[in-house]
Amino acid sequence: MINKAEDRLLECSLTNTKAGMQTLLGKRQKLPGFDQATTLICMEHTGLYCQPMVSFFYALGGDLWLQSAVQIKQSLGVKRGKTDKADAPSIATYSLRHQKDLRLFCLTDSVLAKVRQLASQRERLMEMAKQLTDIAQDYKAMGLVEELKLHEQTSELVLLALKKQIAQVDRQIDTEIKADRGLQTRVDLLTSIPGVGRQTALYMLIFTANFTRFDDPKKLASYAGVAPFAYESGTSVRGRTQVSPMANKKLKHLLHMAALGAVRVEGDLKHYFERKVGAGKRKMSVLNAVRNKIVHRIMAVMERGTAYTKVYAKIG
Known part of the structure; x- marks a missing residue:
């Protein structure tokens, strides 16, 4: 002190x-x-x-x-x-x-705190299940038939139990959210954005403390590691614009998955991705631009309090 x-x-x-x-x-x-x-x-x-x-x-x-x-x-x-x-x-x-x-800590409502705890538990269960599945895939890839058989015999019940626990946690999360009209409304608003699914919406609410930690999409994009930064110095150093490695890796991963989903379905983000890649831009660079666009749409939806709607370009 x-x-x-x-x-x-x-x-x-x-x-x-x-x-x-x-x-x-x-x-x-x-x-x-x-x-x-x-x-x-x-x-x-x-x-x-x-x-x-x-x-x-x-x-x-x-x-x-x-x-x-x-x-x-x-x-x-x-x-x-x-x-x-x-x-x-x-x-x-x-x-x-x-x-x-200074940004003083403000205790989020008890429902969101419980959702955060449940989400963390879900991650731990998912990681345990993934470890068992990865081992099985390794045995299969190496052609170790007897080892694979023994592994499956000894882990089958464990995997089944883990899947049941994950499903139970998901139901608990849904129950908590449905009991809070404000949180349910925000989840609905977030998932109205193309590419944004339930998990992305939940973690956005968790990591932003119900959108009280950020009031600017650029700050949120920087926190999530999807904001591009220039790499240059004087007249001799001219590196590629890149994102910073200092980021919330969980949120960055979720936004990456959201971007992948968005460019695979018919819509403006798919057209944007195909147009930029067709013009010679690097795929990962364009994909990061899509992640950035999703962050801006998330903040816009939260500020307006209305579901995402496509903005059509003017004709003529």
Whole structure:
């Protein structure tokens, strides 16, 4: 814990539990002139591991700032090694020096929080099923008949159970969304966009905190890793325009699948893709442009609050 002059006021090691947070609060309250209302709590956004601190201090009315670990690391320059003890003062320093970028944490409604947890569970189940399926494919590709037979005998029931669990989680997600008219409406709006399916819509709502984290399609495109950036310097360096590797990889993958789906069905995005590729543009470059267009359509639909409608070009 530091003050405006970057003087270190408190440093301690605690368990990431409610009891640990209670201990931290007690230590803070003993500091001279401590005021909860003027204290900002900044932490790396690490998903599940943020939950104890978020739940405890948000309930007390604390100001919380969850920031990307990459953003914090890059802002503080080159550092060697990584430990919790070294990271803590770096995060505190970052929060003090970059308050112009402050975006206070706002707890999304309980339904979306539950949907996020269910979606994470679905991913874990899908990954376990994929591992078993991949092994079977490897045995088959190598012609290992006996090994494949044994694998299938020992994993058949497990795969069946995993598929049933995935289906059950999907039903739970649908039930939660249908019970909330606002979320159901947003899912319907998002899936009205060609190429955008249920999973893309869900994760868009999850990662944007119900579209409270982004108010600009360019920022969302950058976050999702589909915004092109120039690569040039002076008069001698002229690289291809490319996307940044720093992105939400899950969202980027979903948008990629959405773009693939959009260019395979009849519509303006398919015509755009075929026209650009026919003119000699690289397929991946054009496909990324389609991903970008989908992001812009997503933001437009959310801002308007109406389903996607095709805009026809004027004749004449």
